[in-house]
Amino acid sequence: MLDPLDWKFHFQTNLRGYVDSVAMPLYSNIKPIVFTKRPDKKLSDPEYLKRFVGEYEHSGRALTIRLRGHVLLFEQKGQRPLELVPDRDDGFNLNRTRI
Secondary structure, X not given: OOOHHHOOXXXXXXXXXXXXXXXXXXXXXXXXXXXXXXOOHHHHOHHHHHHHOXXXXXXXXXXXEEEXXXXXXXXXXXXXXXXXXXXXXXXXXEEEEEO
C-alpha cells in the first residue's frame, strides 16, 4: 500500500460538471480504485418520489411518470416504460434499457 501522503485523487465529472466518482491508487501495482458517488437517498424513497408522479405534456406529446416500488418510470403512449435513474437535486436520467 502506498503511503497516504503519496495518494493522488482523480475526480471524474459528467457532462454537466458534477463530480460522479473519485479514483485513487492505493497500490502501485494495480489500477486505481474508483469510488462512485451515490444519489441522495431521498431519490429512492417512495414517499418522496410520489411528488413526481403525474401526467405531463411536452411539445404536444403526453407522457406519464409513475412509481413502481422505489423507482420512477417514464411512459409515452404506445411505448414500453423507461426507468428514471436518480442523479442529484431532484434530477433523473433515462435508463435507455426498456423494461
